[in-house]
Structure formats: C-alpha cells, structure tokens
Amino acid sequence: MSLFWRMFLSNAIVLVIATGLLIGPWVTVSSPVLVHEALVLCGGLMAMLVANGLLFRIGLAPLKRLTEAMADANLLEPGQRARVTGRGELAELTESFNVMLGRLESEWAESSGRVLSAQESERRRVARELHDEVGQTLTAVILQFKGIADRVPTTLREEVVTAQETVRGSLDEVRRIARRLRPGVLEDLGLPSALRALVTEFSAPGVTTSHRVDGSLTALGAEAELVLYRVAQEAMTNAARHSGASRIGLELRTAGGRAVELTVSDNGTGLRHAAEGAGLQGMRERALLRGAALTLTSRDSGDTTVRLRVPLLPEGAT
Incomplete structure (x- = not known):
C-alpha cells in the first residue's frame, strides 16, 4: 500500500x-x-x-x-x-x-584510484628529477667548494668550508625529500624493511620511536604495500609534526590469516574535536582504494591510534 x-x-x-x-x-x-x-x-x-x-x-x-x-x-x-x-x-x-x-x-573508488595512481607517477617523476638534476648539481657545487678551499687564503677557508657544509646539508635534505616522494627501499627490499627505515627516519631528540613488524608476512602485492606504507608515512608525519608526541609506535602484523593490520600510535595532543584535514582524508581514500578499513581513535588524554586493516587477496589474485 x-x-x-x-x-x-x-x-x-x-x-x-x-x-x-x-x-x-x-x-x-x-x-x-x-x-x-x-x-x-x-x-x-x-x-x-x-x-x-x-x-x-x-x-x-x-x-x-x-x-x-x-x-x-x-x-x-x-x-x-x-x-x-x-x-x-x-x-x-x-x-x-x-x-x-x-x-x-x-565510482568514487575508481576515480580515487586514478587520482592516486597519477599522484604516485608524479611523485616518482619529481623524485627522479630531484635526485638526478638537483642532487647532481649540488654535488658538483660541493666539489667546487672543496677545490676552492684548497686554494684560498687561510682567512677565507673557514667561510668556504661553512658554505660547503651548508650546501651539503641542502643535498641531504633534497635526498630525504626524494626518498619520501619515491620510497626506493619499498621497491627494493619490501614493506617490512621500508617501515623500519621509516620509523628510523622519524627518530629525533625528544622523540622515542619503536616498531614491531611481523617478519613472516607473505607478499601482499605492490598496491597493498604502497597503501600500507603511505598510510604509515602520513600517520607518523602527523604524530611527529602536529601532535607534539614524544613517543611514536608502529606495528604491522597479520590478523587471523585473512588481513594485515597496521597500527600507528602516539602520545601527542590528539585531534581534540578538530576537523579532518587533507592528510587524514588522503589516508581514507587510499584505504578505500584497497577495500581496507581505517579507524582513528583519539582519547581526551591525547593518545591517538591510527589502525588500518587490509584484507588479503586470494592466492592468484592481483
């Protein structure tokens, strides 16, 4: 009726x-x-x-x-x-x-997949240009400063060496940015090694980092590994730069043999009812692309936990 x-x-x-x-x-x-x-x-x-x-x-x-x-x-x-x-x-x-x-x-998953694929391609292109063009140019400048330092008077040598070290620091920063844009260790050594290197990268004075990575993880596929790595990277960046955390932990383990679970936790200030930013929205889009479940838990005390659960594909699936 x-x-x-x-x-x-x-x-x-x-x-x-x-x-x-x-x-x-x-x-x-x-x-x-x-x-x-x-x-x-x-x-x-x-x-x-x-x-x-x-x-x-x-x-x-x-x-x-x-x-x-x-x-x-x-x-x-x-x-x-x-x-x-x-x-x-x-x-x-x-x-x-x-x-x-x-x-x-x-339709959202398909469009997000195309956008993220184009984004990764652009990241690889920019990282390659930074490494090949800017990196080589800065290396050449460092060598030139070294040659000049050997010929200039003693009174100017200290200034030349200082400028050389400044350029060397810029070269290290360029290389760091290139690694973040294109995680070569992920492609060369796999997800566990890439996550360990990522945690080490965020270690700093006053910030204690830890990791627990299951070494028995089977091959997840390039797409799933990239989603897990990018979510871990964004979560640790938020914890280190925006939450003021002094302790950051990362864990990657299998969940019941049917999924892989990534957990990033910190003791920072938390969200405190703040609106979701582009970083968290990007993590949700990546999770949606792979059919994963992303949950964010933030207590009033400030502790924040990001958990990503990625289902394993059946054998033979891509």
Missing part, C-alpha cells in the same frame, strides 16, 4: 470512529452545549489528535530513518546502508538509495 493510502485510511478510520460516537447513543450534544458535553467533545478531539500523531509517526518512521542515513552517508567510509523495513513506496525508496550509494562508492 502506498504512503498516501496508508495515511488516508488511517485518518478515515479515526474520523469514522468519531462520527459513530457522535451519532450513537453514547454522546449527545444539547443546544446550548452543556459543560460536560463540551468536556466530552474536547476529550474526543484530543484523542483524535493523539491518534493522528501516533499514526503519522509510525507511518513516517521509515522516511525519518532514511533521512538520517542520507545525512550520515560518507563515501570515505563505505558499507553504510539504510535499513529497509516493510514494503511499498518507502521500502522502494530506501532500496534505491542503497543502490545509488553503492554505485557512488564504486
């Missing part, structure tokens, strides 16, 4: 009952209306209003649930669906919304 006919028949039943009471022997109305008769009529009116309110609330409850599901829908957190109850127009509308949401999630 359509929503219109359900509401119409509900009101019709209430009106028929009220009319039956008025024309029956139970209720009489005098002219002028007596006090007790007015009380009876007012009570009947209140009963009709209450009955109509209850019927409308029950009839429109599925529509309210659908509205709440629409407001809570987030393409970066797939799997959310509105509950389908009953039959009729509202059930069909809810099912259509669920189908549309699934289609949008699929």
Whole structure:
C-alpha cells in the first residue's frame, strides 16, 4: 500500500470512529452545549489528535530513518546502508538509495584510484628529477667548494668550508625529500624493511620511536604495500609534526590469516574535536582504494591510534 493510502485510511478510520460516537447513543450534544458535553467533545478531539500523531509517526518512521542515513552517508567510509523495513513506496525508496550509494562508492573508488595512481607517477617523476638534476648539481657545487678551499687564503677557508657544509646539508635534505616522494627501499627490499627505515627516519631528540613488524608476512602485492606504507608515512608525519608526541609506535602484523593490520600510535595532543584535514582524508581514500578499513581513535588524554586493516587477496589474485 502506498504512503498516501496508508495515511488516508488511517485518518478515515479515526474520523469514522468519531462520527459513530457522535451519532450513537453514547454522546449527545444539547443546544446550548452543556459543560460536560463540551468536556466530552474536547476529550474526543484530543484523542483524535493523539491518534493522528501516533499514526503519522509510525507511518513516517521509515522516511525519518532514511533521512538520517542520507545525512550520515560518507563515501570515505563505505558499507553504510539504510535499513529497509516493510514494503511499498518507502521500502522502494530506501532500496534505491542503497543502490545509488553503492554505485557512488564504486565510482568514487575508481576515480580515487586514478587520482592516486597519477599522484604516485608524479611523485616518482619529481623524485627522479630531484635526485638526478638537483642532487647532481649540488654535488658538483660541493666539489667546487672543496677545490676552492684548497686554494684560498687561510682567512677565507673557514667561510668556504661553512658554505660547503651548508650546501651539503641542502643535498641531504633534497635526498630525504626524494626518498619520501619515491620510497626506493619499498621497491627494493619490501614493506617490512621500508617501515623500519621509516620509523628510523622519524627518530629525533625528544622523540622515542619503536616498531614491531611481523617478519613472516607473505607478499601482499605492490598496491597493498604502497597503501600500507603511505598510510604509515602520513600517520607518523602527523604524530611527529602536529601532535607534539614524544613517543611514536608502529606495528604491522597479520590478523587471523585473512588481513594485515597496521597500527600507528602516539602520545601527542590528539585531534581534540578538530576537523579532518587533507592528510587524514588522503589516508581514507587510499584505504578505500584497497577495500581496507581505517579507524582513528583519539582519547581526551591525547593518545591517538591510527589502525588500518587490509584484507588479503586470494592466492592468484592481483
């Protein structure tokens, strides 16, 4: 039965009952209306209003649930669906919304995959140019300073050496940026070694880092390894630069033989009800690309935990 006919028949039943009471022997109305008769009529009116309110609330409850599901829908957190109850127009509308949401999630995953693939290609290109062009140029400048330092007077040698060390520091920074843009250790040595190197990179005075990486991890595939590495990189960057953490921990382990779970935790200031930034949104997009589940837990005390659970593909799948 359509929503219109359900509401119409509900009101019709209430009106028929009220009319039956008025024309029956139970209720009489005098002219002028007596006090007790007015009380009876007012009570009947209140009963009709209450009955109509209850019927409308029950009839429109599925529509309210659908509205709440629409407001809570987030393409970066797939799997959310509105509950389908009953039959009729509202059930069909809810099912259509669920189908549309699934289609949008699929299209979002495809478009995010293309964007992230293009982003990784651009990262590799920039890293290669930094290493081959800028890195070689700075190396040549360092060698030139070294040759000049051997020929200049003693009074100027210290300044030349200082400039040489400044350029050397810039070269190290360029190489560090190139490694972050294109993690060569991930391609050469695999995910466990890349994560260990990443944790070491974030070690600094006043910041204690630790890691526990399961050495028995089987091959995850290039895409899954890149997702795990980039999420770990972004989570550790947020912890080191923005949260003021003094302790950062990373753990990678298998979860029940069907998934790999990455956990990055810190004792920083936490989110404190701050809006999600581009970094966290990027992590969610990467997780969505691989069908993974990303959860972020931040306590009032400031401890923050980022957990990524990546399902393992069946053998032979790519």
